[in-house]
Amino acid sequence: MNDNIRHPNVRLIGSDGAQLGVVSTDEAKEKAYGEGLDLVEVSANADPPVCRIMNYDKFRYEQKKKTQEAKKKQSIVETKEIKFRPKTEEHDLNFKIKNIKKFLGQKNKVKITMRFRGREIVYSQSIGLEAMNKIAEALQEDAIILQPPKMEGRQLVMFVGPK
Template sequence: MGIVPLERALQLAADVDLDLVEVAPMARPPVCKLMDFGKFKYESALKAREARRNQQQTVIKEMKLRPKIDPHDYATKKGHVVRFLKQGDKVKVTIMFRGREQSRPELGYRLLTRLSDEVAELGVVESAPKQDGRNMIMVLAPTRKPVLKPTKGDEDGYEGGDVDETVADVTDEVVPEA
């Protein structure tokens, strides 16, 4: 219809028994349509619901360590971190310092860098190790890595067959990420 005065637009809407709906209020001049307002509200609610459904939910798991951790305990905790990263969850690794351990933050830093190097094929460091009071914190995020499918004739099942992208579906504790 082009640019029409407000009174004329309202008259046109009344003539065809529809509502005058402002679609883009920030535009100059504002954009309006002749339509059923109930139908417009319903369709916009559907779009909003679909956008929320498609929003990815991020789960953050936490693993707590001490600077003087036993090698077996370290291996166990590293196994948990590997499992979380394989599930597609982010992992917040916290090293808790007590007493005189606080004067040696390099112990915690070395432990965190060792852990990040050992799980480098599964996850990347999202936030570098940083001291936060008595704790040192690092966040690991999963990487999307191609997975090799087994092919026939290979004794261990993998011969470098087709490449398939892995995609993480996350539905536990939620932290919305836009």
């Protein structure tokens, strides 16, 4: 901006947005100072570079406001995890399903993990898949299954997301 612009000629845009044509950098600075504003380089890659007459502090302030507004509007999707074992009782399983529904209500994804210890791994395809299918059935109205049950090492993993 202002004295840091090193190009001999620039394409000038006025404070009202009108094109003023290609002028020398010194002439552009004089016009900007005459209006009590700054000469700001908008596009350095163009030939000749594009400069605009504007209040630089106000421009920076508005840019900062736009980025803050964009941050407010963005939603962060977290991945929550619920762990259980093949021998988890019916009541505990229902309680965990209730928690999964709560997480889905908050628009979060949920990773459902069934951990197998020792010789329990033998039941991974029978009891494990049965329990996972039961959970998927209970969540049918509230969630979509992003990844069906899949073995990862000694655990069976399933991802669900909000509808």
